Amino acid sequence: AQKITQTQPGMFVQEKEAVTLDCTYDTSDQSYGLFWYKQPSSGEMIFLIYQGSYDEQNATEGRYSLNFQKARKSANLVISASQLGDSAMYFCAGGGGGADGLTFGKGTHLIIQP
């Protein structure tokens, strides 16, 4: 099982600025994956981006990128050019080789200000 740590309970960011949400992980698995989810106030969990432990390139999906630093065990989410609609809870999650589900961090509440 993994341990996922998100150290930023809340963040305020000006619209159009870039945002970095921190995530560190701890696992003994050789093969693992890291995920980011967005949860707006409506409550649904929206998958944003995935990084595999053996992927050599950092994952990118549109305005989202994952800054994966294996030696530091960090998997930070970067949102470029933030928008008001980015205001939400963001969860980092990790999964190992077994079928035992994803382990989630406690989340970061991001608020984008106009």
Place this chain on the structure above:
Amino acid sequence: DVKVTQSSRYLVKRTGEKVFLECVQDMDHENMFWYRQDPGLGLRLIYFSYDVKMKEKGDIPEGYSVSREKKERFSLILESASTNQTSMYLCASSLVANTEAFFGQGTRLTVV
């Protein structure tokens, strides 16, 4: 698109009642999960299942049980509901291990 459907969006139950939360997925996924979400604690895994009739305890199984009689359906059971089980419950499914999990819309359960 994968769809994970939870039977209720909101539920209010009395202390001591037996409560069933139902979850159905339509993409033939092997793995299904039940999480509970509480403010400041993130999502915590209650139970998961990787096959029909198979179940494994997650991090916080006490006070809960599950049933998976069919591949597409995974039920969470609160044997005797208590006020500390008031929470948001999220069901999820994934095709195989270590892949994206797809979530239902959540059930907000209040035990009074």
